[in-house]
Amino acid sequence: MLITLWLRLGAFLAKTLLWLLGLGLLGWALATAWFAWQHSGPVSAQEMIPDGESAMTQDIIQTAVRIVDQHRESTRYLRDAHAKAHGCVKAEVQVLPDLAAELRQGVFSEPGKIWQANIRLSNGNAYPQFDSIRDARGMAIKLLNMPGKQLLADQPARNEQDFVMFSHPNFFVSDVAEYRQNVAAQADGKKVMAFFPSWDPRSWQARHLLIALATLAPPPDSPTGTAYFSVSPYKFGEANAKFRVMPDPDNCPAYTLPKQNHDLPNFLRSALSQQLSTDRVPACFVLQIQRQDANKYMPIEDTSIEWREVDAPFETVARITLPPQDFDTPALNLACDNLSFNPWFGVEAHRPIGGINRLRKAVYEAVSDYRHSQNAAQ
Template identity: 75%
Template sequence: MFTKIWMGFGVLLLRLLIGGLIIGLVVWILSSTWFAWHDRGPVSAAEQIPPGESAMSQEIIQTAIRIVDQHRESTRYLRDAHAKAHGCVNAEVQVLSDLAPALRQGVFTEAGKTWQATMRLSNGNPFPQFDAVTDARGMAIKLLDVPGAQLLEDKPERKEQDFVMFSHPNFFVSDVAEYQQNIAAQATGQTWQAFFPTWWNPRSWQLRHLLIAHATLAPAPSSPTEATYYSVSPYKFGSANAKFRVKPDPQSCPEYTLAPQNEKLPNFLRNALNQRLSADRIPACFVLQIQRQDPSKYMPIEDTSIEWKESDAPFETVAKVRVPAQDFDTPALNLACDNQSFNPWFGVAAHRPIGGINRLRKAVYEAVSDYRHSRNAGQ
């Protein structure tokens, strides 16, 4: 009797499992079909600003400042994102000498030109944590002594061009409205609300964005120099629109194998960077690439959750990036790194940031940077 009941229970569980797999397969097929139908071109090559975006940006600024207050270290105020740096290093960005005429735009106009630059490598989280924790990784590059009028007219003395990137090709929010929802959930510690704002209404669930966030929070690379970084949001590239990517270019540097790192240490990524550049005195090499928008394909400007497919528009190399051997990990240099500001709006009109997330950055980056620097003044 007992055996018969137990076998019947097993058969029921097997049927439930098979039924669940069938339902999951059907849902996957239907959702894939729907996205294939919905996410297709053509798209606009011009920005489209929704109503209420400015008001939402002001609310986001207040929330971001609240996060800065929550995550300060003792009396020192940190960034609202990418708070933990692995280091700021000197770099050289050399425009290709044989660059095609159509790609000679902005800071890439002069073929063979070498720009001196600063590069910041970081974790993405707004709170410093062990490097082994899954996270996005960031790279920001600042070209120095860039001639021409700056986009921010109140800061004409900067003479810079910044490229701000992180280690995933698309973002887990589409626009400013979703970013407002996401950052509000972060500030209250109820992160599930970022993707399930109303749990009783499945139509409000953002499962695709949850999957993007899960993919973004990846295990740490063996070194910050061995990851690929993406602009995620688009920029002007002369008269075209484009996204940027920086990826390792090991064949342009001496052959190097990083010694195994103790990944249980809280700052093993900084240690790996220090091992290569300072101890072993081996430079790191990258290529800087652009991906130009083809408006006949589904490559939208206003939705940063959509990855621009390489099959629709390949990346094209416009410059080589070289990080020479150097000593960067000193108290003075680390403090200077912490005080350094990177902003996609630090730059020239030929590379003007476009799209809702970039418009938001213009307001938020400057407000949070000013707040953080005013609190840290004199420290």
């Protein structure tokens, strides 16, 4: 009798599990179909600014300043993101000599042109931490001696073109409204609330949580060994485009980085120094663009959507070379810390577009001004 009861209970539990599995697969299929339907082209090729964005931006500025205050060190105020640099290095950015005519836009107008540049390589976190901790990695490029009218009217003599990128193709928030909610929750130490702001399942952002978890990746062996993405779009002449930087070892002398001790807190800086300063071997990248096809689902205002390569391939427009150099000195590290990078430092041909870029214009400037004023007062 007892055996029969256990067998019936086992059969009931097995059927229940099968039903739950079937319902789960059905739910997954329906969610996938709904997402595909909601995220199908065509899309607008123009910016669409929502009501209230300016007020939300001011809220975010206050939160960003609060984060800078929270993470300050005893002798300096840090950036609100990408606080820890692996180094700022000199670079040459050469436009392809045989660049196609339709790609000759802005800083890429003159085939073969070589731009001198400063590049900052960094971790993504708002507070310096061990390089072994899962994190995003950043690359900020500043082309120097840029002719033409600058986008920021109050800084006409800057003469720069910046490209700000990090190591994942899409962002874990869609727009300014979601960014405000997310960053406020994190500043308050309520990280769960960043993606699950209420008990209402309609407010949950599980997909964006998965993007955030994927962004927090294990470290590369070296900052020169990973890809970097602009995430948000820019103008590219009359087109809209995103940028990507990819390692290009085939165009540099063959090099094998000695094994690095990942237990050391700053092993990524050590790896960069090993290649450029000790072994005197250059590092090479390609700079690429991905032009928007508005007939595909490649939105401007939602940075959580990755522009798929199957819809629009990346096209190489320039090569980047980090020559052998000594960059890890107290004076150069202080200069690196004082550098400001902003996608709005640039010219009209590469105007940043979309909500996250509009947000950056205000937040980057406000946080940079606050950080520099506080550091100068110490």
